[in-house]
Amino acid sequence: MQNPAIYLIGLVFGVGITVSGMANPAKVLNFFDVFGTWDPSLAFVMGGALVTAFIGYRVVLKRPAPTFDPQFYVPTSRQLDMPLIAGSVVFGIGWGISGFCPGGALPALGTLNPSVVIFTAALLAGMGLARIVPPRLTFKFPTSKRRPT
Amino acid sequence: MTEFTPWASLLGGFLIGAASVLLMLLKGRVMGATGILGATVFDRPKGDTAWRVALLLGMISGPAVVALTTGSWPVIEVPVSTTALVIGGLIVGVGVTFGSGCTSGHGVCGMARLSPRSIAATATFMTATFATVFVIRHVIGG
Numbered sequence: 386m387q388n389p390a391i392y393l394i395g396l397v398f399g400v401g402i403t404v405s406g407m408a409n410p411a412k413v414l415n416f417f418d419v420f421g422t423w424d425p426s427l428a429f430v431m432g433g434a435l436v437t438a439f440i441g442y443r444v445v446l447k448r449p450a451p452t453f454d455p456q457f458y459v460p461t462s463r464q465l466d467m468p469l470i471a472g473s474v475v476f477g478i479g480w481g482i483s484g485f486c487p488g489g490a491l492p493a494l495g496t497l498n499p500s501v502v503i504f505t506a507a508l509l510a511g512m513g514l515a516r517i518v519p520p521r522l523t524f525k526f527p528t529s530k531r532r533p534t
Numbered sequence: 535m536t537e538f539t540p541w542a543s544l545l546g547g548f549l550i551g552a553a554s555v556l557l558m559l560l561k562g563r564v565m566g567a568t569g570i571l572g573a574t575v576f577d578r579p580k581g582d583t584a585w586r587v588a589l590l591l592g593m594i595s596g597p598a599v600v601a602l603t604t605g606s607w608p609v610i611e612v613p614v615s616t617t618a619l620v621i622g623g624l625i626v627g628v629g630v631t632f633g634s635g636c637t638s639g640h641g642v643c644g645m646a647r648l649s650p651r652s653i654a655a656t657a658t659f660m661t662a663t664f665a666t667v668f669v670i671r672h673v674i675g676g
Binding site for chain 2: 387388389390391392393394395396397398399400401402403404405406407408409410411412414415417418419420421422424425426427429430431432433434435436437438439441442444445446448450451452453454456457458459460462463464465468469470471472473474475476477478479480481482483484485486487488489491492493494495496498500501503504505506507508509510511512513514515516
Protein backbone atom coordinates (compact mmCIF):
# COMPACT_ATOMS: atom_id res chain seq x y z
CA MET A 386 0.00 0.00 0.00
CA GLN A 387 1.67 3.16 -1.16
CA ASN A 388 -0.29 5.89 0.59
CA PRO A 389 0.78 5.08 4.18
CA ALA A 390 4.39 4.99 2.97
CA ILE A 391 3.94 8.34 1.26
CA TYR A 392 2.31 9.75 4.38
CA LEU A 393 5.49 8.77 6.24
CA ILE A 394 7.63 10.50 3.63
CA GLY A 395 5.56 13.64 4.15
CA LEU A 396 6.05 13.23 7.87
CA VAL A 397 9.83 12.99 7.48
CA PHE A 398 9.70 16.19 5.43
CA GLY A 399 7.44 17.89 7.95
CA VAL A 400 9.64 16.90 10.89
CA GLY A 401 12.70 18.04 8.95
CA ILE A 402 11.17 21.43 8.20
CA THR A 403 10.11 21.85 11.83
CA VAL A 404 13.43 20.78 13.38
CA SER A 405 15.42 22.85 10.89
CA GLY A 406 13.64 26.10 11.70
CA MET A 407 12.18 26.63 8.24
CA ALA A 408 8.69 26.76 9.76
CA ASN A 409 9.69 29.68 11.97
CA PRO A 410 9.47 32.93 9.98
CA ALA A 411 11.55 34.86 12.51
CA LYS A 412 14.43 32.44 11.96
CA VAL A 413 13.95 32.49 8.19
CA LEU A 414 13.89 36.29 8.00
CA ASN A 415 16.96 36.52 10.22
CA PHE A 416 18.87 34.35 7.74
CA PHE A 417 18.15 36.98 5.10
CA ASP A 418 18.94 39.87 7.43
CA VAL A 419 22.68 39.81 6.81
CA PHE A 420 23.21 43.38 8.04
CA GLY A 421 20.99 42.94 11.07
CA THR A 422 20.08 40.03 13.31
CA TRP A 423 21.75 37.47 11.05
CA ASP A 424 21.09 33.81 11.83
CA PRO A 425 23.03 31.57 9.41
CA SER A 426 21.14 28.41 10.37
CA LEU A 427 19.22 28.14 7.09
CA ALA A 428 22.46 27.73 5.18
CA PHE A 429 22.94 24.52 7.13
CA VAL A 430 19.42 23.41 6.25
CA MET A 431 20.02 23.93 2.55
CA GLY A 432 23.48 22.39 2.78
CA GLY A 433 22.24 19.30 4.58
CA ALA A 434 19.29 18.88 2.24
CA LEU A 435 21.34 19.42 -0.93
CA VAL A 436 24.10 17.00 -0.06
CA THR A 437 21.57 14.34 0.93
CA ALA A 438 19.41 14.82 -2.15
CA PHE A 439 22.38 15.01 -4.49
CA ILE A 440 23.78 11.70 -3.31
CA GLY A 441 20.37 10.05 -2.99
CA TYR A 442 19.17 11.12 -6.44
CA ARG A 443 22.33 9.78 -8.07
CA VAL A 444 21.51 6.37 -6.63
CA VAL A 445 17.75 6.42 -7.18
CA LEU A 446 17.72 7.85 -10.69
CA LYS A 447 19.92 5.00 -11.93
CA ARG A 448 16.99 2.62 -11.38
CA PRO A 449 14.73 1.77 -14.31
CA ALA A 450 11.62 3.06 -12.55
CA PRO A 451 10.25 4.14 -9.17
CA THR A 452 8.61 1.59 -6.87
CA PHE A 453 4.98 2.68 -7.23
CA ASP A 454 4.98 4.22 -10.68
CA PRO A 455 6.04 3.06 -14.15
CA GLN A 456 8.17 6.17 -14.77
CA PHE A 457 10.12 9.02 -13.25
CA TYR A 458 8.67 12.54 -13.60
CA VAL A 459 11.81 14.58 -13.65
CA PRO A 460 11.57 17.92 -15.46
CA THR A 461 13.95 17.84 -18.40
CA SER A 462 13.70 21.40 -19.66
CA ARG A 463 16.95 23.32 -19.39
CA GLN A 464 15.48 26.48 -20.87
CA LEU A 465 15.66 29.63 -18.79
CA ASP A 466 12.64 31.76 -19.59
CA MET A 467 10.91 34.90 -18.39
CA PRO A 468 8.21 33.23 -16.25
CA LEU A 469 10.92 31.31 -14.37
CA ILE A 470 13.01 34.36 -13.60
CA ALA A 471 10.19 36.86 -13.09
CA GLY A 472 8.26 34.35 -11.00
CA SER A 473 11.32 33.72 -8.86
CA VAL A 474 11.85 37.45 -8.28
CA VAL A 475 8.22 37.77 -7.22
CA PHE A 476 8.44 34.70 -4.98
CA GLY A 477 11.53 36.11 -3.30
CA ILE A 478 9.80 39.41 -2.60
CA GLY A 479 6.83 37.64 -1.06
CA TRP A 480 9.10 35.41 1.02
CA GLY A 481 10.98 38.44 2.25
CA ILE A 482 7.76 40.18 3.21
CA SER A 483 6.14 37.27 5.04
CA GLY A 484 8.97 34.99 6.13
CA PHE A 485 7.08 31.98 4.78
CA CYS A 486 7.61 29.85 1.70
CA PRO A 487 5.20 27.05 0.70
CA GLY A 488 7.39 24.22 1.96
CA GLY A 489 7.84 25.99 5.28
CA ALA A 490 4.23 26.99 5.74
CA LEU A 491 2.57 23.65 5.01
CA PRO A 492 4.15 21.73 7.90
CA ALA A 493 3.67 24.83 10.09
CA LEU A 494 -0.08 24.48 9.51
CA GLY A 495 0.16 21.53 11.85
CA THR A 496 0.65 23.93 14.75
CA LEU A 497 -2.73 25.52 13.96
CA ASN A 498 -1.06 28.91 14.33
CA PRO A 499 -3.52 31.50 12.90
CA SER A 500 -0.74 33.42 11.12
CA VAL A 501 0.19 30.29 9.19
CA VAL A 502 -3.43 29.73 8.24
CA ILE A 503 -3.71 33.32 7.03
CA PHE A 504 -0.52 33.03 4.97
CA THR A 505 -1.62 29.71 3.47
CA ALA A 506 -5.02 31.10 2.50
CA ALA A 507 -3.33 34.03 0.79
CA LEU A 508 -0.85 31.64 -0.83
CA LEU A 509 -3.68 29.60 -2.30
CA ALA A 510 -5.44 32.76 -3.45
CA GLY A 511 -2.26 33.87 -5.21
CA MET A 512 -1.81 30.48 -6.83
CA GLY A 513 -5.40 30.54 -8.02
CA LEU A 514 -5.05 34.05 -9.35
CA ALA A 515 -1.92 33.16 -11.29
CA ARG A 516 -3.76 30.32 -12.99
CA ILE A 517 -6.33 32.69 -14.52
CA VAL A 518 -3.83 33.89 -17.09
CA PRO A 519 -2.94 33.14 -20.74
CA PRO A 520 -2.10 29.40 -20.96
CA ARG A 521 1.45 29.92 -22.16
CA LEU A 522 2.33 31.54 -18.86
CA THR A 523 0.58 29.00 -16.66
CA PHE A 524 2.46 26.60 -14.43
CA LYS A 525 2.98 23.49 -16.47
CA PHE A 526 2.79 20.30 -14.48
CA PRO A 527 5.89 18.29 -15.43
CA THR A 528 4.89 15.29 -17.50
CA SER A 529 8.16 14.78 -19.33
CA LYS A 530 9.24 11.16 -19.30
CA ARG A 531 12.73 10.60 -18.10
CA ARG A 532 14.44 8.30 -20.51
CA PRO A 533 16.36 5.57 -18.65
CA THR A 534 20.05 5.90 -19.40
CA MET B 535 17.12 37.49 17.63
CA THR B 536 16.99 33.78 16.88
CA GLU B 537 19.57 31.29 18.04
CA PHE B 538 22.12 29.87 15.63
CA THR B 539 21.27 26.15 15.52
CA PRO B 540 23.79 24.43 13.22
CA TRP B 541 23.09 20.87 14.35
CA ALA B 542 19.29 21.05 14.42
CA SER B 543 19.32 22.78 11.05
CA LEU B 544 21.70 20.21 9.60
CA LEU B 545 19.51 17.39 10.89
CA GLY B 546 16.40 19.08 9.55
CA GLY B 547 18.09 19.55 6.21
CA PHE B 548 19.09 15.90 6.09
CA LEU B 549 15.48 14.86 6.75
CA ILE B 550 14.22 17.21 4.05
CA GLY B 551 16.72 15.74 1.61
CA ALA B 552 15.90 12.21 2.68
CA ALA B 553 12.18 12.76 2.15
CA SER B 554 12.91 14.12 -1.31
CA VAL B 555 14.97 11.07 -2.19
CA LEU B 556 12.33 8.70 -0.83
CA LEU B 557 9.58 10.37 -2.84
CA MET B 558 11.68 10.01 -5.98
CA LEU B 559 12.33 6.38 -5.12
CA LEU B 560 8.70 5.50 -4.45
CA LYS B 561 6.79 7.76 -6.86
CA GLY B 562 9.40 9.21 -9.18
CA ARG B 563 8.37 12.75 -8.23
CA VAL B 564 10.08 15.93 -7.17
CA MET B 565 9.36 16.93 -3.57
CA GLY B 566 8.12 20.36 -4.57
CA ALA B 567 5.62 21.94 -2.20
CA THR B 568 4.32 24.26 -4.93
CA GLY B 569 3.61 21.51 -7.41
CA ILE B 570 2.12 19.15 -4.87
CA LEU B 571 -0.13 21.80 -3.35
CA GLY B 572 -1.11 23.18 -6.73
CA ALA B 573 -2.00 19.79 -8.15
CA THR B 574 -4.01 18.83 -5.08
CA VAL B 575 -6.02 22.05 -4.75
CA PHE B 576 -6.30 23.25 -8.33
CA ASP B 577 -5.25 20.89 -11.09
CA ARG B 578 -6.46 17.65 -9.49
CA PRO B 579 -5.22 15.12 -12.08
CA LYS B 580 -7.71 12.24 -12.21
CA GLY B 581 -6.79 9.24 -10.09
CA ASP B 582 -3.49 10.82 -9.17
CA THR B 583 -4.38 12.91 -6.14
CA ALA B 584 -4.57 10.44 -3.26
CA TRP B 585 -0.83 10.11 -2.82
CA ARG B 586 -0.46 13.90 -2.80
CA VAL B 587 -3.08 14.21 -0.08
CA ALA B 588 -1.22 11.55 1.92
CA LEU B 589 2.01 13.48 1.46
CA LEU B 590 0.45 16.78 2.55
CA LEU B 591 -1.15 15.17 5.60
CA GLY B 592 2.23 13.74 6.52
CA MET B 593 3.86 17.15 6.20
CA ILE B 594 1.26 18.78 8.41
CA SER B 595 1.76 16.04 11.02
CA GLY B 596 5.40 17.03 11.45
CA PRO B 597 4.99 19.55 14.28
CA ALA B 598 2.80 17.17 16.29
CA VAL B 599 5.41 14.42 16.07
CA VAL B 600 8.12 16.86 17.11
CA ALA B 601 5.92 17.97 20.01
CA LEU B 602 5.35 14.37 21.10
CA THR B 603 9.05 13.52 21.00
CA THR B 604 10.46 16.70 22.50
CA GLY B 605 7.61 17.57 24.86
CA SER B 606 6.99 21.06 23.50
CA TRP B 607 5.35 22.52 20.44
CA PRO B 608 7.65 24.09 17.87
CA VAL B 609 7.84 27.85 18.10
CA ILE B 610 6.37 29.91 15.27
CA GLU B 611 7.51 33.48 15.82
CA VAL B 612 5.82 35.82 13.36
CA PRO B 613 7.62 39.17 13.31
CA VAL B 614 5.42 40.64 10.60
CA SER B 615 1.92 42.11 10.48
CA THR B 616 -1.18 40.29 9.30
CA THR B 617 -1.19 42.60 6.28
CA ALA B 618 2.34 41.44 5.46
CA LEU B 619 1.24 37.82 5.73
CA VAL B 620 -1.64 38.39 3.32
CA ILE B 621 0.30 40.46 0.82
CA GLY B 622 3.34 38.22 1.13
CA GLY B 623 1.20 35.12 0.70
CA LEU B 624 -0.51 36.45 -2.41
CA ILE B 625 2.80 37.47 -3.92
CA VAL B 626 4.42 34.12 -3.11
CA GLY B 627 1.44 32.30 -4.63
CA VAL B 628 1.75 34.22 -7.87
CA GLY B 629 5.54 33.97 -7.92
CA VAL B 630 5.86 30.23 -7.34
CA THR B 631 3.21 29.51 -9.96
CA PHE B 632 4.97 31.46 -12.70
CA GLY B 633 8.36 30.34 -11.44
CA SER B 634 7.26 26.69 -11.45
CA GLY B 635 8.50 26.01 -7.97
CA CYS B 636 9.86 27.15 -4.64
CA THR B 637 12.60 26.38 -2.14
CA SER B 638 11.86 22.67 -1.92
CA GLY B 639 11.29 22.02 -5.62
CA HIS B 640 13.98 24.27 -7.08
CA GLY B 641 16.24 24.91 -4.12
CA VAL B 642 16.62 21.33 -2.95
CA CYS B 643 15.38 18.90 -5.61
CA GLY B 644 16.28 20.90 -8.71
CA MET B 645 19.69 21.98 -7.53
CA ALA B 646 20.45 18.44 -6.35
CA ARG B 647 19.95 17.38 -9.96
CA LEU B 648 22.14 20.29 -11.12
CA SER B 649 19.20 21.61 -13.14
CA PRO B 650 20.15 24.93 -14.80
CA ARG B 651 16.56 26.14 -14.42
CA SER B 652 16.52 25.41 -10.71
CA ILE B 653 19.94 26.91 -10.11
CA ALA B 654 18.83 30.08 -11.88
CA ALA B 655 15.50 30.15 -10.07
CA THR B 656 17.10 29.59 -6.67
CA ALA B 657 19.79 32.22 -7.20
CA THR B 658 17.07 34.62 -8.29
CA PHE B 659 14.61 34.12 -5.46
CA MET B 660 17.32 34.04 -2.83
CA THR B 661 18.69 37.35 -4.11
CA ALA B 662 15.20 38.82 -4.19
CA THR B 663 14.55 37.69 -0.61
CA PHE B 664 17.85 39.12 0.68
CA ALA B 665 17.09 42.42 -1.09
CA THR B 666 13.51 42.56 0.18
CA VAL B 667 14.48 41.91 3.79
CA PHE B 668 17.24 44.50 3.54
CA VAL B 669 14.85 47.12 2.19
CA ILE B 670 12.15 46.35 4.72
CA ARG B 671 14.44 46.20 7.75
CA HIS B 672 17.10 48.76 6.92
CA VAL B 673 15.74 51.16 4.35
CA ILE B 674 12.08 51.46 5.20
CA GLY B 675 12.74 50.36 8.77
CA GLY B 676 9.76 48.02 9.09
